[in-house]
Amino acid sequence: MSHVDIRHRQPSGWRSATAWIFVAPFLVIFFVFTAIPALIALIYSFTDIGVADIRHPLQVHFTFLDTFARVLTNAGFLKSLVTTGIFVVVGVPLTMAIGLALALALNSGIKRLRATYRAAFYLPVITNIVAAAVIWQYAFTLRGPVNTFLAELGLQGPNWLGNPNMAITTVILLTTWRNVGTCMVLFLAGLQGIPADVHEAAAIDGASAPRRFLHITLPLLKPATLLVTVLMTVSYMNIFDEPYLLTKGGPLGATRSVALWVYEQFGHGNIASAMAGSYVMLVIVAVLGILQLRMLRAAS
Amino acid sequence: MMSEGTSRGTVALYATLTLVAGLMLLPFAWVFFGAFKSQAEILAAPGAWLPRSFTDFSNFVELFARRQFGTYLGNSLVVSGLTVVSNVFFSSLAGYALAKIPFRGSRFVFGCIIAAMMIPYIALFVPSFFIIVQMGLLNTLTGIFLPIAVMPIGVFIMRQFALSVPNELLEAARLDGAGEFRIFFSIFLPLVGPAIATVAIITFLNSWNYFLWPLIVAQNQDTFTLPVGLAVASQGAKSTEYGLLLSGAIIVLLPVLILFVFLQRYFVRGIAATGLK
Numbered sequence: 001m002s003h004v005d006i007r008h009r010q011p012s013g014w015r016s017a018t019a020w021i022f023v024a025p026f027l028v029i030f031f032v033f034t035a036i037p038a039l040i041a042l043i044y045s046f047t048d049i050g051v052a053d054i055r056h057p058l059q060v061h062f063t064f065l066d067t068f069a070r071v072l073t074n075a076g077f078l079k080s081l082v083t084t085g086i087f088v089v090v091g092v093p094l095t096m097a098i099g100l101a102l103a104l105a106l107n108s109g110i111k112r113l114r115a116t117y118r119a120a121f122y123l124p125v126i127t128n129i130v131a132a133a134v135i136w137q138y139a140f141t142l143r144g145p146v147n148t149f150l151a152e153l154g155l156q157g158p159n160w161l162g163n164p165n166m167a168i169t170t171v172i173l174l175t176t177w178r179n180v181g182t183c184m185v186l187f188l189a190g191l192q193g194i195p196a197d198v199h200e201a202a203a204i205d206g207a208s209a210p211r212r213f214l215h216i217t218l219p220l221l222k223p224a225t226l227l228v229t230v231l232m233t234v235s236y237m238n239i240f241d242e243p244y245l246l247t248k249g250g251p252l253g254a255t256r257s258v259a260l261w262v263y264e265q266f267g268h269g270n271i272a273s274a275m276a277g278s279y280v281m282l283v284i285v286a287v288l289g290i291l292q293l294r295m296l297r298a299a300s
Numbered sequence: 301m302m303s304e305g306t307s308r309g310t311v312a313l314y315a316t317l318t319l320v321a322g323l324m325l326l327p328f329a330w331v332f333f334g335a336f337k338s339q340a341e342i343l344a345a346p347g348a349w350l351p352r353s354f355t356d357f358s359n360f361v362e363l364f365a366r367r368q369f370g371t372y373l374g375n376s377l378v379v380s381g382l383t384v385v386s387n388v389f390f391s392s393l394a395g396y397a398l399a400k401i402p403f404r405g406s407r408f409v410f411g412c413i414i415a416a417m418m419i420p421y422i423a424l425f426v427p428s429f430f431i432i433v434q435m436g437l438l439n440t441l442t443g444i445f446l447p448i449a450v451m452p453i454g455v456f457i458m459r460q461f462a463l464s465v466p467n468e469l470l471e472a473a474r475l476d477g478a479g480e481f482r483i484f485f486s487i488f489l490p491l492v493g494p495a496i497a498t499v500a501i502i503t504f505l506n507s508w509n510y511f512l513w514p515l516i517v518a519q520n521q522d523t524f525t526l527p528v529g530l531a532v533a534s535q536g537a538k539s540t541e542y543g544l545l546l547s548g549a550i551i552v553l554l555p556v557l558i559l560f561v562f563l564q565r566y567f568v569r570g571i572a573a574t575g576l577k
Contacts, residue, residue: 018479
């Protein structure tokens with residue numbers, strides 16, 4: 001109704017133009033640093049571009065699927081895919097389970113100290129990763145505070161960062177520590193959306209706490225769960241900072257994720273391999289993301 | 301809801317929460333105790349908890365006097381300052397237009413925001429590096445700042461908040477003949493203070509903690525930001541230098557910790573906004 005009045009005062013063409021001016025800065029940055037790079041990466045994945053070509057990007061040879069074939073048969077790349085898979089398969093459920101448990105505990109009716117606990121669980125999320133990695137390197141060295149504490153308990157502490165399996169464990173511990181707070185906040189928001197009377201009715205009907213959790217809380221929490229799954233999967237798939245800073249991908253390449261492999265190829269000047277590798281990753285993330293979002297939409 | 305009694309369950313709950321919170325906060329204890337340790341102390345007892353003295357600031361003095369942490373701190377402040385101002389202004393403009401001006405193409409722009417939020421920057425840093433080289437911005441603070449000048453998350457949050465601004469106020473101004481720029485500055489902006497605070501916090505956090513991009517764009521110590529400077533220092537460091545590195549970590553952590561203590565609800569609101577709608 002009022003819409004018609006406005007048209008009399010200001011031509012809608014002028015208002016559209018204003019709207020485009022308002023969104024222009026976002027669009028410019030989006031095209032220059034997201035859309036065009038995505039296109040460049042796709043095009044150059046089909047070439048033999050190397051570091052010498054960066055300043056003359058038009059003088060490269062099209063080699064079509066050679067680069068993809070080379071990347072997809074590269075033992076280092078395949079190993080990094082498996083390593084990333086381990087991070088996702090172990091890290092995502094672990095982080096989500098702890099996040100959900102903390103959210104349930106905070107939502108169970110306690111009043112005292114609730115904000116303090118929430119702040120403590122959330123603090124690692126905003127911690128700078130370089131600072132966190134420095135702390136963890138110090139804490140988990142052979143004779144650092146962690147092993148000193150274990151020794152006081154009479155336990156022999158492992159070589160956390162020097163042994164391949166322990167290094168993966170330490171990287172996952174650091175990543176979990178930094179992501180639990182995000183899961184907790186999102187689960188807590190989901191839990192607060194569940195009406196209390198549903199629980200009370202079930203309790204009056206004699207349903208036990210575990211039964212109420214399984215049959216009421218979990219189903220009603222499905223949208224939040226799927227959302228957290230998408231967020232955590234994407235963030236573990238792209239894991240770079242933690243293994244780069246904590247272990248440099250070592251020992252023996254045990255913690256080298258795909259993102260770290262791409263970074264190393266870039267560092268060695270194998271630009272085409274780096275771009276093809278990141279594209280493989282982008283496609284995997286996109287497919288997983290779309291699948292999970294479909295489920296999210298179906299659930300909500 | 302369960303009532304809060306002193307039942308055994310409640311006690312167990314508090315004990316567990318306290319234990320987990322203590323574990324989560326342990327790394328902060330390590331960094332604050334470790335930063336005041338000298339090389340000799342670290343060498344003698346690397347696993348000891350408490351330093352001999354909490355008033356020995358020699359590690360911090362060394363970082364600023366001999367390790368260029370002053371330059372890194374300045375660079376980080378410039379990059380984060382520019383990022384916050386630019387994001388608050390441009391994402392308010394875009395969020396207002398998307399929520400409050402009906403125009404053809406707004407769905408396309410919204411699609412771009414969602415796409416930009418979904419695509420991990422790890423997949424795009426190599427081609428983005430090409431673009432920065434072509435623009436002649438390699439090894440400049442502008443080159444570090446430009447890709448995050450208008451983050452999709454900022455526009456997204458502003459749009460969500462803008463949707464809740466009552467249309468009647470804006471329509472009344474339009475009937476009086478006010479242009480969109482005037483409505484934006486004199487009516488819209490004063491109404492969305494909390495949204496601006498949320499966007500400022502989120503974009504400050506992102507830029508302050510930004511690591512991979514400055515690592516490849518900054519080519520020498522004059523353009524290093526704090527995280528890059530700390531990472532490079534830690535890679536060449538001997539294990540006896542942990543006191544120094546932990547002091548560096550405190551310099552990186554402190555601004556965010558202080559902001560968190562005072563503005564916690566905006567941090568949490570930002571996360572809730574990114575996740576849920």
